[in-house]
Amino acid sequence: xxxxxxTLYVVATPIGNLEDVTYRAVRVLGGVDLIxxxxxxxAAKLLARYEVKTPRTSLHEHNEAEKTxxxxxxxxxxxxxxLVSDAGTPLVSDxxxxxxxxxxxxxxxxxxVPGPSAVLAALVSSGLAAASFTFAxxxxxxxxxxxxxxxxxxxxxxxxxxFEAPHRIDASLRDLEAAAGERTIAVCRELTKLHEQSLVGxxxxxxxxxxxxxxxxxxxxxxxxxxxxxxxxxAERAAVPDPAGEQAxxxxxxxxxxxxxxxxxxxxxxRAVAARFGVSRREAYQAGLRAEPQGGDGTAAEAPRGxx
Numbered sequence: 001x002x003x004x005x006x007t008l009y010v011v012a013t014p015i016g017n018l019e020d021v022t023y024r025a026v027r028v029l030g031g032v033d034l035i036x037x038x039x040x041x042x043a044a045k046l047l048a049r050y051e052v053k054t055p056r057t058s059l060h061e062h063n064e065a066e067k068t069x070x071x072x073x074x075x076x077x078x079x080x081x082x083l084v085s086d087a088g089t090p091l092v093s094d095x096x097x098x099x100x101x102x103x104x105x106x107x108x109x110x111x112x113v114p115g116p117s118a119v120l121a122a123l124v125s126s127g128l129a130a131a132s133f134t135f136a137x138x139x140x141x142x143x144x145x146x147x148x149x150x151x152x153x154x155x156x157x158x159x160x161x162x163f164e165a166p167h168r169i170d171a172s173l174r175d176l177e178a179a180a181g182e183r184t185i186a187v188c189r190e191l192t193k194l195h196e197q198s199l200v201g202x203x204x205x206x207x208x209x210x211x212x213x214x215x216x217x218x219x220x221x222x223x224x225x226x227x228x229x230x231x232x233x234x235a236e237r238a239a240v241p242d243p244a245g246e247q248a249x250x251x252x253x254x255x256x257x258x259x260x261x262x263x264x265x266x267x268x269x270x271r272a273v274a275a276r277f278g279v280s281r282r283e284a285y286q287a288g289l290r291a292e293p294q295g296g297d298g299t300a301a302e303a304p305r306g307x308x
Contacts, residue, residue, distance in 0.1 A: 003031050004111070005078040008071075008103045010096070012089040012115030016192035018049050020116050026050045028113050032080040036071060038095060042086045059083065061095045061255075065271065068099050075108050082113075089117045093137050093163055118191055119161050122218035125198060126159075126186030130223060134160040139172050141254035142291075146172065149250055150179035159223050166213040173210070176221065177203040186220040189213070252279065252287035260291060 003009075009028050014020040029035060030052045036059035037043035043056060059067055071081060085094035103110050123129050134156050140146045153160050154176075164172050169187075176185070182202040187210060190196045195215075199206045256269045266288050274284035 003028065003080045004109055005080065006075050007080050007109040007111055008075055008100065009080065009082045009111050009113055010090050010100065011082045011084050011113040012117065013043075013046055013084050013087060014192065015087040015116045015118045015121065016190065016196070018046055020192055021046065021050070022113070022115050025113050025115055026052065029054060029082050029084075032082040034071075034074065034079065035082045035084060036067075036096075036099070038085045038090075043084055054082075059095060059099065064095050064098050065274070068102050071099060072102055072106060072108065075103060076106070087116075087118070089115065092117065092119065092135075116192070118163070118188075118216075118218045121191050122186060122188040122198075122220050123159070123161055125188070126220040127200060128159045128184065128186060128220050128222045130159050132158050134158050136160050136162040137251060138163050138165075138254065139168075139175075140250035141168075141257045143171070143175075145250040145253060146175050147179070150175050153221075154179040155224050156221075157223055159220060161218065161220050164217045164219060166215060166217065169210065169213050169217050169219075170207065172219075173203060173207040176219075177207065180221065180224070183224075184222045188218045188220070189215045191218065249287065252284060253290045256284065256288045257291035260288075 009032060011025050011028055012022075013025065029047065030050070032054055035043065035047075035054050035056045037056050038058070038060050040056045040058050046052075047054070047056075057067070059071070075081060083090050083096050083099065085091075085096065088094075090096045091100065100110055119135050123133060134153070136149075136153060139162060140149050150172075153162075162172075173185075173187075180203065182204060184201065185203050185206055186198055186200045187206050188196075188198045193215075199209055201209075256266075260266065260269055269291075270281060270284045270288045274281050
């Protein structure tokens with residue numbers, strides 16, 4: 001079966017075990033003119049396993065704005081491009097949204113090649129799956145924003161799933177416990193890999209068992225009991241932050257803050273976040289103003305004089 005000319009293929013790749021790739025994904029990766037990968041070195045392992053020799057280019061949060069135009073030009077000429085992230089389904093807490101959105105706006109064809117997803121793998125193995133669920137992405141980086149984020153999600157009438165990094169998993173579980181109490185959760189790490197681990201139990205119990213955390217974490221939280229949803233009076237409930245809007249703003253602030261901590265300049269951090277999430281520079285700039293690095297005593301660092 002031939003590939004459709006001028007098509008951007010959004011290809012899901014394994015989240016760990018390289019055998020979890022689909023036949024169609026291998027065929028597409030081997031047949032396109034170019035593979036746009038979040039990390040070309042990481043993608044090389046999968047491509048070598050299946051003897052795929054297609055040329056690769058990097059497409060990540062720091063260069064997506066710069067490269068999108070060139071990739072669109074190639075698609076407009078009839079070339080085919082496969083978009084892959086480091087693991088799982090692209091755009092799910094990964095770069096690529098700007099490219100896909102721009103391709104759609106120009107009337108270019110976009111096709112998904114479905115496959116592995118850490119969200120679904122954790123959900124279906126947790127014992128907490130329901131007819132519907134909420135995916136929340138990564139919690140905010142800053143403590144205050146994270147506390148409000150969990151407070152809003154704690155009233156979700158559906159199970160919710162979030163990602164977390166190893167150096168922040170303990171703090172997030174602590175804040176989750178404060179917001180949701182001893183609710184049942186599943187903390188999954190190294191999904192589909194040799195040392196896969198899934199801890200299920202009350203939040204406090206799982207947190208106590210989680211020693212020396214390593215790898216990326218996917219956490220599933222059971223739905224709020226009916227009594228929890230009705231506990232907040234109507235007037236107060238209206239003041240609870242909207243999960244979608246609050247989460248979106250907090251995520252932007254979180255990402256700018258993470259880049260600032262890595263030594264990236266504020267201007268570069270704003271540009272990178274705007275490109276990754278497909279938002280305006282103004283929105284990213286406002287997030288940058290909220291993302292002041294913290295001083296050693298926990299207070300906000302003094303704003304720099306002059307500069308950008």
